[in-house]
Structures are given as structure tokens and as C-alpha cells.
Amino acid sequence: MPRRTLFRHANLATLRGNSPWGWVADGAMLTDGDTIAWVGADASLPAGAVADAEVDLQGALITPGLVDCHTHLVYGGSRAREFELRLQGASYEQIAQAGGGIRSTVAATRAASDDALFAAARARALALLAEGVTTIEVKSGYGLSAEHEARCLRVARRIGRELPISVRTTCLSAHAVPPEFDGRADDYLAAVIGWLPALQAEGLVDAVDAFCERIAFSPAQTRRVFDAARRLGLPVKLHAEQLSDQGGAALAAEFDALSCDHLEYLSDEGIRAMARAGTIAVLLPGAYYFLRETKLPPVDALRAAGVPIAIATDHNPGSSPTLSPLLMLNMACTLFRLTPEEALRGFTQHAARALGLADRGILAVGQRADLVAWGLDHPNQLAYPFGQRPDARVFIAGQEFIA
Numbered sequence: 001m002p003r004r005t006l007f008r009h010a011n012l013a014t015l016r017g018n019s020p021w022g023w024v025a026d027g028a029m030l031t032d033g034d035t036i037a038w039v040g041a042d043a044s045l046p047a048g049a050v051a052d053a054e055v056d057l058q059g060a061l062i063t064p065g066l067v068d069c070h071t072h073l074v075y076g077g078s079r080a081r082e083f084e085l086r087l088q089g090a091s092y093e094q095i096a097q098a099g100g101g102i103r104s105t106v107a108a109t110r111a112a113s114d115d116a117l118f119a120a121a122r123a124r125a126l127a128l129l130a131e132g133v134t135t136i137e138v139k140s141g142y143g144l145s146a147e148h149e150a151r152c153l154r155v156a157r158r159i160g161r162e163l164p165i166s167v168r169t170t171c172l173s174a175h176a177v178p179p180e181f182d183g184r185a186d187d188y189l190a191a192v193i194g195w196l197p198a199l200q201a202e203g204l205v206d207a208v209d210a211f212c213e214r215i216a217f218s219p220a221q222t223r224r225v226f227d228a229a230r231r232l233g234l235p236v237k238l239h240a241e242q243l244s245d246q247g248g249a250a251l252a253a254e255f256d257a258l259s260c261d262h263l264e265y266l267s268d269e270g271i272r273a274m275a276r277a278g279t280i281a282v283l284l285p286g287a288y289y290f291l292r293e294t295k296l297p298p299v300d301a302l303r304a305a306g307v308p309i310a311i312a313t314d315h316n317p318g319s320s321p322t323l324s325p326l327l328m329l330n331m332a333c334t335l336f337r338l339t340p341e342e343a344l345r346g347f348t349q350h351a352a353r354a355l356g357l358a359d360r361g362i363l364a365v366g367q368r369a370d371l372v373a374w375g376l377d378h379p380n381q382l383a384y385p386f387g388q389r390p391d392a393r394v395f396i397a398g399q400e401f402i403a
């Protein structure tokens with residue numbers, strides 16, 4: 001595609017500022033290379049806004065590209081059998097404690113070849129892209145050894161090289177204790193802390209995450225991982241307060257975490273700490289739904305404290321096997337009572353902040369030209385239907401992605 005493209009006759013949900021949706025009816029947008037050069041009402045398009053190509057969007061809706069800021073996209077195997085066991089009464093925690101759960105995915109991941117891991121992850125990334133996702137975060141955490149964590153993170157990087165989608169990688173080696181360290185969680189963490197510098201040196205780590213939970217790592221253990229990240233200058237995020245209140249959010253905020261994720265059991269103290277630190281709350285309605293959780297994240301209190309809320313798929317084989325960001329928008333509204341606008345801002349603007357990215361998430365001059373042209377009249381139609389996929393043309397860094 002040519003360097004400068006003028007998009008005309010679209011309704012824009014720019015998400016800029018505080019006006020509803022940052023709405024611009026009959027808008028236009030000029031992109032220059034990978035960047036937005038002008039955005040506003042078609043009628044006020046400056047005469048000098050010349051382009052090499054013009055795209056008449058015929059009344060389509062443009063939103064920023066979606067940012068899926070929490071995924072576990074690289075893994076082998078399936079957990080359909082575990083789903084059956086849960087339907088027969090076993091709980092997620094019981095299955096994990098019996099050596100299933102994350103550990104069964106670790107075994108399948110280690111057994112898979114690099115190419116098999118890549119092919120599966122690529123297909124998942126393409127499914128997200130087809131629903132408007134232009135940036136994804138990908139966590140490790142199903143390798144759980146120096147060799148296999150590196151392999152999974154390389155697969156994530158390869159997705160970013162072979163598809164136009166942007167990939168941010170997060171090292172989640174502190175996800176579970178692998179079998180060879182059974183009963184020796186602290187020794188395992190010492191090993192993780194030992195291999196982190198090499199992963200970073202290879203350019204495989206944009207952030208460090210941990211699973212702080214009764215069935216995973218304690219706050220004291222999480223602190224060791226965060227201390228190591230801080231020594232390396234890496235930002236942190238945390239799976240916090242998903243199944244119980246461990247005080248993980250306050251701990252993460254102490255380390256100026258980019259985000260705390262899940263948060264069903266988040267306390268008032270945790271909220272205050274996140275607000276002080278500017279940490280984003282990433283809510284994951286897919287996991288809430290699939291694990292049939294009943295404790296809702298404290299959405300009203302987060303709003304009152306001014307903590308920005310992001311939404312993500314949490315795609316993973318155990319607790320959120322979804323590849324539909326639009327279903328997550330719907331569930332953020334139906335289950336968590338977000339407004340459709342909050343849900344969309346959560347999957348764009350605030351999700352970008354949860355990844356530390358300031359160059360995307362809204363449609364504004366100077367931002368990356370990552371955008372979606374939807375065959376819809378209004379952005380409230382994104383969150384409303386479920387199990388449907390509207391027409392979507394996806395542009396990444398100014399270029400249309402054609403599957």
C-alpha cells in the first residue's frame with residue numbers, strides 16, 4: 001500500500017478525550033506510513049491533505065486496533081478432558097493440586113516441536129487478528145525450564161516477525177512449579193531468577209509476570225521474582241487475587257506494576273495501592289465465566305478510585321480457551337457490568353497502557369495507524385451481539401491485512 005492513505009467517509013470512535021467514544025461522525029483520517037497524520041471530520045479535511053491513495057469507507061465504523069494485553073498463546077495440547085472432569089464436580093484447584101491443570105499443558109508443550117508450537121500459536125494469533133486485534137501480549141509459562149521457556153518466547157517473537165501483528169512478550173516462568181522441582185518451589189524460583197538474564201539478553205522479555213495464588217506462588221515468593229525483574233530493569237505485571245486475596249495487587253503496586261490481572265478478590269487496600277502506583281486493572285471475563293466464578297471483581301470501587309480498567313482474552317487452554325475479543329467485550333458488559341464504551345476503551349486505550357505502550361490505543365495524530373473498519377453503524381454494536389463476527393477490515397501500521 002502507498003505511503004500516505006486517506007480514509008474517508010467513516011464514523012470514528014477515536015476514544016480520544018472524554019467525550020462519548022471520542023465520536024466523529026463522517027470522519028476522515030490520513031495515515032503517513034505507519035502513523036496517523038490527521039484525523040477529524042471529513043468536512044474539515046485540510047486542502048493540503050494529499051495522499052497517494054484514498055479509501056472510501058462508505059460509512060463504516062473505525063476504531064483503534066484492539067490490544068489483547070493478556071494471553072498465554074503458546075502451548076501444546078488441549079484441556080478438554082479437564083473440562084469434562086470439572087463438569088463432573090472437580091474444581092480447577094483440585095485438578096491443579098492433583099498434578100493436572102497447568103502441569104498437563106507443560107508436559108504437552110515440552111513434547112511439541114518448535115514448528116508445531118508455532119503453527120498452533122500462529123493460528124490463534126490469526127483468529128484474534130480476524131476480530132480486530134493488532135497487538136498481542138504473549139506470556140511464557142508452559143515451558144517452566146530454561147530451555148522450554150526460551151523456546152516458547154522465541155515462538156512468540158516469531159509470530160511478531162511472520163505476521164504483521166505486534167507482539168509483546170512476558171516471562172511467566174513463575175506460573176507453576178514443574179514436576180522436577182516438586183515440593184521445592186523456592187529452588188525452582190532460584191532457577192527462574194537464574195535464567196531470566198539470558199532470556200532478557202536474547203531480547204525475549206518485555207515484562208515479568210507471576211501467578212500469586214494459593215495453588216501457585218506466595219507473595220513472598222512473588223517478591224523474589226519482582227526483585228530480580230527490578231535488578232534487570234524489567235517492568236512487572238501480576239496474576240493477582242484471581243481465586244483468593246493474597247495481597248498480590250498491593251505487592252505488585254509496590255513495584256510500580258504495569259498491571260494487575262484477574263482481581264476478583266481484590267481488596268480496598270489493593271485498589272488504593274494500584275491507584276497510587278498508576279497500575280492498570282486487567283479484568284478477564286473469559287476466565288471468570290469458564291471457571292464459573294461467582295465473586296465479581298470490584299468494578300465500582302475501581303472506577304471510584306480512578307484505576308483504569310482493561311479487558312483481555314486471557315487465552316489459555318485451562319481457564320479461558322477463547323479467541324474472541326468481541327465475546328470478551330460482551331462478557332465485560334453482561335458479567336462485570338461495564339458499559340460498552342468502557343469495554344472498548346478497556347480493549348484498546350487501557351490495554352495499551354497495561355503493556356506500557358503509549359503509541360497506540362486511540363486514534364490521534366502521532367499514534368500508530370492500527371485501526372479496524374467494522375461493518376457496523378455504531379461502536380455499541382461491538383459489545384452487543386455474541387458468537388457473531390461482523391465484517392472487519394484490519395489495518396496494521398497503515399497497511400491492510402489480507403488473510
Ligand code: DI6
Nearest residue numbers: 102211239287316317318319
Ligand atoms: N491464571 C489463569 O487463569 C491461567 N494462568 C493463570 O495464572 C490459567 C492457566 C491454566 O490453567 O493453564
Ligand code: FE
Nearest residue numbers: 070072239314
Ligand atoms: Fe492468565
